[in-house]
Every structure is written in C-alpha cells, then in structure tokens.
Amino acid sequence: MLTYSFTNIGSDSLYIHLYKCIKNDILSGNLAAGTKLPSKRSFAKNLGISTITVENAYAQLQSEGYIYSMPKKGFYITKIDPPLYTPRSTPQPEAPKTAAKRDYLLDFVNNKTNPDNFPFSIWAKLIRETISDKSEELMMTPPCGGIMELRRAICSHLKAFRNMEVEPEQVIIGAGTEYLYGLIIQLLGFRKTYAIENPSYQKLAQIYKSYQVTYHAIPLDSDGIDINVLENCAAQIAHITPSHHYPTGIVTSISRRYELLAWASREEGRYILEDDYDSEFRLSGQPIPTLQSIDQSEKVIYINTFAKSLSRTVRLSYMILPKHLLDTFYSQLDFYSCTVSNFEQYTLARFLSDGYFEKHINRMRTHYKNIRDSFLKAIRKSSFANRTRIYGEDAGLHFLINIETGSTDEELLQIAQKHNVHISLLSQYYIEPLGTIPDHTLLVNYSGLSLEQIPTAVGLLTDIFNELS
Amino acid sequence: MLTYSFTNIGSDSLYIHLYKCIKNDILSGNLAAGTKLPSKRSFAKNLGISTITVENAYAQLQSEGYIYSMPKKGFYITKIDPPLYTPRSTPQPEAPKTAAKRDYLLDFVNNKTNPDNFPFSIWAKLIRETISDKSEELMMTPPCGGIMELRRAICSHLKAFRNMEVEPEQVIIGAGTEYLYGLIIQLLGFRKTYAIENPSYQKLAQIYKSYQVTYHAIPLDSDGIDINVLENCAAQIAHITPSHHYPTGIVTSISRRYELLAWASREEGRYILEDDYDSEFRLSGQPIPTLQSIDQSEKVIYINTFAKSLSRTVRLSYMILPKHLLDTFYSQLDFYSCTVSNFEQYTLARFLSDGYFEKHINRMRTHYKNIRDSFLKAIRKSSFANRTRIYGEDAGLHFLINIETGSTDEELLQIAQKHNVHISLLSQYYIEPLGTIPDHTLLVNYSGLSLEQIPTAVGLLTDIFNELS
Numbered sequence: 001m002l003t004y005s006f007t008n009i010g011s012d013s014l015y016i017h018l019y020k021c022i023k024n025d026i027l028s029g030n031l032a033a034g035t036k037l038p039s040k041r042s043f044a045k046n047l048g049i050s051t052i053t054v055e056n057a058y059a060q061l062q063s064e065g066y067i068y069s070m071p072k073k074g075f076y077i078t079k080i081d082p083p084l085y086t087p088r089s090t091p092q093p094e095a096p097k098t099a100a101k102r103d104y105l106l107d108f109v110n111n112k113t114n115p116d117n118f119p120f121s122i123w124a125k126l127i128r129e130t131i132s133d134k135s136e137e138l139m140m141t142p143p144c145g146g147i148m149e150l151r152r153a154i155c156s157h158l159k160a161f162r163n164m165e166v167e168p169e170q171v172i173i174g175a176g177t178e179y180l181y182g183l184i185i186q187l188l189g190f191r192k193t194y195a196i197e198n199p200s201y202q203k204l205a206q207i208y209k210s211y212q213v214t215y216h217a218i219p220l221d222s223d224g225i226d227i228n229v230l231e232n233c234a235a236q237i238a239h240i241t242p243s244h245h246y247p248t249g250i251v252t253s254i255s256r257r258y259e260l261l262a263w264a265s266r267e268e269g270r271y272i273l274e275d276d277y278d279s280e281f282r283l284s285g286q287p288i289p290t291l292q293s294i295d296q297s298e299k300v301i302y303i304n305t306f307a308k309s310l311s312r313t314v315r316l317s318y319m320i321l322p323k324h325l326l327d328t329f330y331s332q333l334d335f336y337s338c339t340v341s342n343f344e345q346y347t348l349a350r351f352l353s354d355g356y357f358e359k360h361i362n363r364m365r366t367h368y369k370n371i372r373d374s375f376l377k378a379i380r381k382s383s384f385a386n387r388t389r390i391y392g393e394d395a396g397l398h399f400l401i402n403i404e405t406g407s408t409d410e411e412l413l414q415i416a417q418k419h420n421v422h423i424s425l426l427s428q429y430y431i432e433p434l435g436t437i438p439d440h441t442l443l444v445n446y447s448g449l450s451l452e453q454i455p456t457a458v459g460l461l462t463d464i465f466n467e468l469s
Numbered sequence: 470m471l472t473y474s475f476t477n478i479g480s481d482s483l484y485i486h487l488y489k490c491i492k493n494d495i496l497s498g499n500l501a502a503g504t505k506l507p508s509k510r511s512f513a514k515n516l517g518i519s520t521i522t523v524e525n526a527y528a529q530l531q532s533e534g535y536i537y538s539m540p541k542k543g544f545y546i547t548k549i550d551p552p553l554y555t556p557r558s559t560p561q562p563e564a565p566k567t568a569a570k571r572d573y574l575l576d577f578v579n580n581k582t583n584p585d586n587f588p589f590s591i592w593a594k595l596i597r598e599t600i601s602d603k604s605e606e607l608m609m610t611p612p613c614g615g616i617m618e619l620r621r622a623i624c625s626h627l628k629a630f631r632n633m634e635v636e637p638e639q640v641i642i643g644a645g646t647e648y649l650y651g652l653i654i655q656l657l658g659f660r661k662t663y664a665i666e667n668p669s670y671q672k673l674a675q676i677y678k679s680y681q682v683t684y685h686a687i688p689l690d691s692d693g694i695d696i697n698v699l700e701n702c703a704a705q706i707a708h709i710t711p712s713h714h715y716p717t718g719i720v721t722s723i724s725r726r727y728e729l730l731a732w733a734s735r736e737e738g739r740y741i742l743e744d745d746y747d748s749e750f751r752l753s754g755q756p757i758p759t760l761q762s763i764d765q766s767e768k769v770i771y772i773n774t775f776a777k778s779l780s781r782t783v784r785l786s787y788m789i790l791p792k793h794l795l796d797t798f799y800s801q802l803d804f805y806s807c808t809v810s811n812f813e814q815y816t817l818a819r820f821l822s823d824g825y826f827e828k829h830i831n832r833m834r835t836h837y838k839n840i841r842d843s844f845l846k847a848i849r850k851s852s853f854a855n856r857t858r859i860y861g862e863d864a865g866l867h868f869l870i871n872i873e874t875g876s877t878d879e880e881l882l883q884i885a886q887k888h889n890v891h892i893s894l895l896s897q898y899y900i901e902p903l904g905t906i907p908d909h910t911l912l913v914n915y916s917g918l919s920l921e922q923i924p925t926a927v928g929l930l931t932d933i934f935n936e937l938s
Contacts, residue, residue: 063720063757063863064722064723064757065692065721065722065723065725065726066724078722078723078724079724080723080724080727110610112608112609112610113608114608115604115605115607118604118607118608120600120604124597124600127593127596128593131589131592131593135584135587135589138584138587138780138782139582139583139584139587139780139782140581141579141581141781141782142782175644175648175784175808175809176806178805178806179644179648179808182651186679186680202804203804203805206804207804210655210801210802211655211659212659223534251532251533252534253533253534253547254533254534254535254547255534255535255547255548255549256534257534258549288532289533311607311608312806313608313609313610313611313810313812314810314811314812315644315806315807315808315810316810332679333679335671335672335676336672337645337647337781338784339644339645339648339784339808340644340784341644341782341783341784341785341809341810341813342782343782343783343813344812344813
C-alpha cells in the first residue's frame with residue numbers, strides 16, 4: 001500500500017500534505033492512470049491518521065479532477081496528459097523595453113501637475129465626508145453613464161461656464177478621454193471613417209490605429225481644420241479641438257464652426273467630436289461658444305476632462321451625447337460598467353456643486369497667467385529674444401516659439417537633450433500625409449513650471465540658443 | 470452709426486455687452502458680411518463708453534472670427550453661414566430608455582456589496598495616509614501599466630495566495646475587467662477568433678460583439694469547456710473561467726487544464742484568457758492551481774479583479790501578461806494612460822502590503838460561508854426542499870437550485886417578478902448556437918444577503934414554489 005511520511009510537513013495541515021503527496025505521484029507518473037487508491041479506512045489506518053483526513057484529501061483531489069470515484073468501488077487515478085512543452089523558439093526578452101524615464105532639468109513636454117496646485121486638503125475633506133455620508137450609495141452599482149449626482153453637477157457647471165444646455169442623461173462619465181474615444185468608436189461604428197487634425201496630439205492617431213479604424217489627417221488653416229479638405233475626403237466623423245488646437249494653438253473661428261456644423265448636417269451619419277480639453281484655461285477674453293452649444297442638428301459629441309483642471313492622475317472625463325444617440329447608446333452599450341470608482345465620482349460631484357471647482361479654476365487661471373506672463377517677459381528680455389516669434393499664448397496651457405536658426409529640428413532636439421531639457425517641436429506632431437511642416441517651432445507647456453523656475457528655464461534656453469547656428 | 474443701449478446689461482461687463490450686441494446683429498443678418506464697423510474712437514464717443522471697451526469687444530469678436538481687420542482700414546464683418554437646419558426627421562425621444570430600476574424585496578441577480586462588508590474605516594485611513602505621504606507621487610503620471618508599488622503588491626499577493634511567480638512588469642492595472650478585455654483585443658488583434666464558454670456571463674458576448682470580433686460559444690462538460698468542440702472550431706483565443714464557471718459553477722478539472730494548455734501550445738498565436746474573477750471565495754478545500762501557474766509555454770493571460778473582493782464600485786482589475794507579449798504590449802499600447810486614478814492605486818497598494826486585504830478576505834470568506842450554510846440549511850428545512858437539487862455551492866459566491874416543476878422558465882420568471890423577487894435562470898445565460906439547455910435552474914447570488922434576511926428569503930421562495938405547478 002502507498003505510504004507517505006508525515007514528518008517535515010511544514011505549515012500544511014495533514015490533509016493538504018497527503019493531497020500534495022498523492023498529486024505529485026500522479027503528475028510524476030508514479031501513480032498510473034486507472035490505478036485504484038486504497039480505501040479511506042485502510043489508508044488512514046496504515047498512515048496512522050484519521051479517516052476524515054484521508055477523506056478530505058481525496059475530496060480535494062477529486063474536485064481538482066486528479067482522481068474519480070466509481071460508486072461502491074472506490075477512487076481511481078484520472079488519465080492526465082501534461083502537454084509536452086516545446087520551449088518557445090524566440091529567446092526570452094530581457095527586461096521589457098519601457099522608455100527609461102529621464103530626470104530632466106526642465107520638461108516642456110510632460111505636464112505633471114505641481115503638487116502645490118492640487119487642492120489636497122479640500123479633496124481629502126470631501127473624500128472623508130463622502131465616506132461618512134454615502135456608505136450605502138458608495139456600494140451601489142452606478143448606471144453605466146456614471147452616478148446621477150455627478151452628471152447633474154457637470155450639467156450645472158457646463159451651463160454656468162459654457163452656456164451649454166445639457167440633460168444629465170446625456171453625460172457619460174469615463175476613466176479618461178482615451179477610454180471615451182473607444183466607446184465612441186463602438187457607438188458610431190468601426191466601419192466609419194474618421195478625420196483628425198494634422199498636426200495633432202500624437203495619441204489620437206495611435207488610438208484610431210489601435211482600434212483599426214480608418215482615419216484621415218486633415219491640415220489646418222488659420223480658422224481651424226481645413227473645411228475643403230474635410231469635405232473632399234470620405235470622413236464621416238471629424239474629431240477636432242476647436243477651443244484650442246494642440247499643438248498649433250489655433251482657435252477655430254466662429255465662421256469655421258458654422259461651416260463645420262453645416263458640413264455635419266449635410267449627411268446622415270456625420271458627426272463632430274468636439275474635444276474641449278483645456279477650454280478652462282483660455283487666459284484672455286471670453287471663451288468662444290462651443291460647437292455643442294450652437295449646434296441645432298444634434299451633430300456634436302462634446303468631450304471634456306478634469307485631467308487638465310485637476311490632475312492627469314485623477315482619471316475623470318466625460319462626454320455629452322446628442323439626444324437622438326441616447327437610445328442607441330443605452331440599448332447597445334448600457335452593459336458596460338462605469339469605469340470611474342464611486343468614491344471619486346461622489347467626491348468630484350461635491351467638489352463641483354460646493355463651488356470648489358470654480359474657485360480652483362479661478363485660482364489656477366491666475367496662477368497660470370502669472371507663469372505665462374513672467375515667462376514671456378523673461379524670454380523677451382533674454383539674449384535670444386530677437387530670434388524668436390511667440391504665438392498661441394492666449395488659449396490653453398502652452399505657447400509656441402518660432403526660432404530663427406539655421407539648425408535642423410533634429411539638431412535642435414539633440415542640443416536640448418544634451419542640456420537635459422525635454423522639448424518637443426511642432427514638426428513632431430505631423431501625421432502622414434505630411435503637408436508643409438513648420439520647422440524650428442518649440443512647444444512650451446508651462447503648466448508644470450513654477451515662478452521660481454523661470455530664471456533657470458530662461459538660462460537653459462539661452463544655453464540651447466547659444467549652440468544653435 | 471450703430472447704437473446700442475447700455476441699460477439693463479445685467480451682470481455683463483460693458484465690453485461683453487457690446488460684444489454680445491454686435492454678435493447678435495451679425496448672426497441675425499442685421500450686420501451684413503463685408504460691412505465696415507465704426508472706428509473704435511468714434512464708436513466709443515457715440516456710445517459714451519471708453520475706447521478700451523470698444524477695443525476689447527472688437528478683440529473678442531475678432532478672436533472668435535466674427536469680424537476681421539484690414540490694416541489701416543478698420544474692422545469688417547466676416548461672411549458667416551449658419552447652416553440651414555433641417556429638423557431631424559426622427560422624432561425626439563422622450564427620456565432615454567434605461568431600464569427602470571425596481572426596488573426588489575429580494576435580489577438574487579445583482580451583487581451589490583453590503584456596506585457592512587466594506588472596510589470603510591481602514592480604507593479612509595489609508596486614503597488619508599496616502600494623501601499626506603504621497604502628494605508628489607500622486608501627481609506624477611504613472612506608467613501605462615499602473616504604479617509600480619501596486620504592481621509589486623499584486624505580485625506578492627499572487628505568490629502568497631495562488632503560488633504564482635509574476636514580475637511587476639507583467640501586471641497591467643485597468644479600470645475593470647471589461648476595459649482590460651478591450652485592451653487584450655487591441656493587443657492580440659481584431660481579426661483573431663475568440664471562444665467563450667456557453668453558457669456564460671452575458672457581458673462577455675456583448676463586449677466581443679461590440680468590438681466586432683468573431684467569437685464562438687463553446688459548450689461545457691463536467692470538466693470545463695469542451696476541448697473537442699474548441700479544437701474543431703477556428704478559435705485561437707479561449708476565454709474561460711476555470712476556477713469557477715459562471716453561471717454553472719463548474720470548476721475546470723486539472724486534466725482539462727492540462728488539455729487546454731496543450732491545445733494552446735499546439736499552434737502559434739493561440740492563447741488562453743484565464744478569468745479568475747472570484748477564486749478568493751472558494752469556500753471548501755484548497756483552490757486548484759491556476760492555468761497561469763502551471764503554464765510553461767507562456768500561453769496564458771491571467772485576469773482578476775478586486776470588484777468581487779472589495780466592491781464592484783471600486784474599479785480595480787489587472788491582467789498578467791506572458792513575458793514574451795510584453796515587448797508587443799509596451800511598444801504598441803504604452804501610449805494609453807492607466808485608467809485607474811493614482812489615489813486609488815496607492816490606497817490599494819497599502820491595503821495589500823499592510824496585510825489588510827488578507828484579513829478582509831478571510832473575514833469575508835467566513836461571512837459568506839455563514840450566509841451560504843444558513844441559507845442552504847433553511848432551504849433544506851423548507852416546505853419546498855424535496856423539490857430542489859442544489860449544486861455548485863463550494864466555489865464562488867453563488868449556487869444553483871434545480872427545481873422540480875411542470876412550469877416553464879418563462880412562468881417561473883413571471884411568478885418571481887410578481888413576488889418582487891429578482892431572479893435569473895441558467896437558461897438565460899445560453900448563447901447561440903444553443904445546445905441542451907437545462908431548465909428550471911435558479912441562480913442564487915447570495916453575496917448581497919445578510920443573515921437576518923434569510924428567513925424572508927426562504928419565505929419568498931416558499932411563496933414562489935407554492936405557485937409553481
């Protein structure tokens with residue numbers, strides 16, 4: 001009869017130890033398929049353990065399929081064929097190649113939020129209040145579009161800040177705009193053709209590519225996306241950033257906005273995705289009305305995020321669907337769970353409705369205006385001022401510096417790299433087919449900068465300019 | 470010359486009021502395209518306001534594209550064509566048709582977490598600690614796979630609970646498994662054919678359908694997904710729930726696990742998606758080893774979630790990629806931002822590494838075991854006991870009751886509805902092509918139930934049974 005030692009069984013219970021011993025013998029082939037196991041009683045006696053221990057071990061082996069029972073006969077070993085493994089022909093990669101994160105002296109590309117600018121104490125207070133007041137609601141599965149309290153708060157916010165009339169049912173909350181783009185593709189269709197601006201935020205083309213949908217890259221003129229090129233391509237969905245185009249800083253004019261709405265309403269199935277991502281930070285004048293608010297044909301899907309106004313690390317975005325798409329959305333995509341946790345949805349709802357968001361935005365607008373003004377002033381006073389032309393400084397949190405130089409963009413990037421400054425150039429945002437690409441144009445995202453850093457920043461830029469031909 | 474009244478301008482500043490007046494005249498056609506506007510100075514004099522006010526109004530109109538300036542000449546009205554709106558031919562829908570949420574007396578379908586079971590005070594404490602210790606890190610954009618602290622904590626957890634050897638780089642954090650399925654489709658390809666279990670969790674087919682990928686529904690036998698049917702269909706990716714199949718409760722046997730791994734390793738491009746979604750709640754015996762842990766050919770993508778163990782309203786799931794897929798993942802999909810907020814990632818990392826998760830799971834396991842045992846005991850003592858056969862009660866948080874009745878499933882649902890009890894039947898989880906569908910089988914999700922509710926629950930079930938033929 002089978003015998004196993006019960007010394008040195010470590011922290012295992014007796015039945016687990018027995019279970020492991022038998023399992024190892026099955027896997028190693030010592031116990032062949034079809035072999036009958038000893039009866040519980042005699043096995044227990046033989047091993048000096050209780051029948052219940054053997055019973056538990058057999059039950060576990062049976063539930064995992066290592067053994068099977070035959071009524072009135074006993075337990076038998078199952079036929080198991082561990083596959084013969086052929087090692088993968090490709091060699092195992094070393095550590096995966098994620099881009100090494102450098103510590104730059106100055107970063108004009110990644111807009112990390114300065115911790116001083118996040119309203120930590122208010123946010124912490126609101127989370128605390130939410131947890132103590134809302135324990136029941138925090139545990140309830142929200143509708144796929146998000147909790148109603150937050151969606152109502154967003155409607156009020158949009159009414160106050162953008163004069164938009166929106167019903168809470170039209171608001172769909174999601175964990176980031178990238179996630180919402182995916183939802184929109186599922187809603188409007190993988191077979192539709194999309195148009196994006198050229199140049200544009202690099203992720204946009206990557207997302208459409210990753211979803212394997214067709215997209216065209218449409219050039220811009222000074223009024224916004226080129227309406228003639230859009231008209232003559234097969235695109236049905238125009239994905240644009242009218243309030244502040246990234247990276248050129250172009251603000252779509254009101255006449256172009258009407259032309260775009262007219263384009264959309266000329267054919268069934270055409271839509272405009274209006275990405276209003278940093279409209280909160282128009283630093284001069286009043287914001288231009290959104291396409292959503294002047295659209296009378298329900299052709300606009302409006303998208304915005306709290307990533308810019310709060311922090312990129314709080315994943316909270318939303319889209320506003322036209323009313324006639326709601327039935328389709330709720331019948332086709334209602335099965336999706338909302339991707340944002342209830343804890344953050346309720347916290348943000350309070351942050352909005354208790355007026356903290358408005359205060360925060362006003363404070364940040366003043367803060368960013370100071371940074372921008374001081375930085376521009378320092379640039380204009382610098383030794384390289386006469387070699388620069390600055391534009392796009394009124395909307396959003398970046399501006400552009402066109403540099404007078406004989407150096408190529410490639411050289412410019414290398415020199416910046418050498419000085420440990422992370423920069424990006426306008427030419428890097430162009431997508432095939434390429435049109436006329438403006439070179440020597442530096443993008444300056446200044447939202448991560450503090451006032452104290454400006455002299456250093458101008459100093460580093462001076463070093464870079466000194467090396468340019 | 471143009472004249473506007475400056476009385477009753479409400480809260481608008483003078484320049485905003487002037488801007489609005491001119492804009493309205495442009496949009497209404499009162500000011501025709503090409504019309505020259507008065508010079509700033511004479512207009513200001515005429516209106517009795519300062520030149521700077523007119524200048525600001527003109528600047529705003531110009532930035533929005535309503536007017537343009539001609540050097541040394543002045544400002545002119547732009548040609549704007551507001552589209553002629555044709556009202557949508559389809560009538561406007563009323564309130565969107567989201568399923569009305571009923572207040573059921575008893576709900577065996579939706580597993581809302583009982584607030585008593587969520588560790589609110591510890592969670593609140595950990596959020597507070599995170600906010601005070603990590604303000605810098607909270608604002609830093611995490612890698613696309615999630616913050617390393619959480620990924621390391623998940624690795625330790627998997628080692629301790631599932632004996633899985635995983636590197637942090639293999640762990641990808643996402644806002645819910647549904648989101649991760651979408652990422653997997655983007656990673657493995659839209660043109661691949663997927664296999665899902667039949668019956669299965671209804672969302673699964675909906676997701677694949679929504680992504681417009683081809684999938685086959687494969688029947689199960691008592692060992693798990695039918696390997697012969699899988700072998701003979703064109704599927705390359707098998708999406709399975711081996712630790713506890715929903716809804717049948719079938720646990721995939723060890724021999725079937727090896728057969729599945731052998732199936733996967735026979736052809737390049739085949740993968741198994743192992744959804745281990747409620748393995749924490751195996752209530753009897755030891756958990757069976759995951760396919761991931763016995764896979765030597767890197768053919769398994771393992772997926773799990775904290776939705777079951779914490780709350781569905783905390784959107785925190787993860788997947789473990791095989792090492793050879795990491796290069797592809799990081800080169801193709803690294804541009805995506807992680808969908809979970811840093812606040813929750815850091816909080817969960819502490820919850821895991823400080824040992825709270827283990828304690829919580831142990832407490833919940835005891836709690837659910839009590840609920841299950843009391844509920845089963847009460848059913849066995851009930852007047853309808855002899856008409857039931859209970860199974861699938863050892864793994865996961867639901868069991869099945871096969872009911873002896875002449876009533877149809879349709880009638881069963883209607884009777885339950887009449888008694889305000891929300892139920893689902895096994896037959897509802899079958900997908901085309903339908904095989905043999907077991908009828909009269911009730912799914913009992915008991916995780917939302919409390920001990921106090923059991924007598925009511927059994928009372929309501931008695932009422933339902935009394936009406937069955």
